[in-house]
Amino acid sequence: GQQLNQSPQSMFIQEGEDVSMNCTSSSIFNTWLWYKQDPGEGPVLLIALYKAGELTSNGRLTAQFGITRKDSFLNISASIPSDVGIYFCAGQPGSNYKLTFGKGTLLTVNP
């Protein structure tokens, strides 16, 4: 089945720095989703991408659907302490009902 490679696995940054993380796949995806999970809570959807090349922003977050449809990235600008958490990418390869998830990027922001 499809697999998603998400990198980096973890990041330690200073408050105010910009962050970039990405996911790649060996297969084509029709949808890319980015989630954030705070400790002890369920993942929350940040951004949904449905079209190759699509670039979407949500506040300080920006995500793009790669032209090849096999990758996506998420950028966070001017990080703040509340950005701490695990960020997951997820993709849907076709018309089935399931998502494939990356293993997550653990973000730590030092004040």
Next chain:
Amino acid sequence: SQTIHQWPATLVQPVGSPLSLECTVEGTSNPNLYWYRQAAGRGLQLLFYSVGIGQISSEVPQNLSASRPQDRQFILSSKKLLLSDSGFYLCAWRKGTSGSRNNEQFFGPGTRLTVL
């Protein structure tokens, strides 16, 4: 607006005991429903999904089972828990209608299960 509930929030159970976790969704009809398990290693493992009442698809063979007795209710069960069943269980829903922008899944708050 739609909301998703899970209970209990936390559960400590002995090995060999039964399990029942419940998930309900409000504000939508005929959703697709999902059960995931998240181990300490962070990855999300899809356990079951359902596209309608009584329709369950199993992704991973194990001692867990799922049922959907009502449109917006999804239950995860076990007759006898194993130590390896410990983890964070997440329920999610998705719009049941087909469409190019209906692939988003929305997660509940989760249930932390510890099997001792």
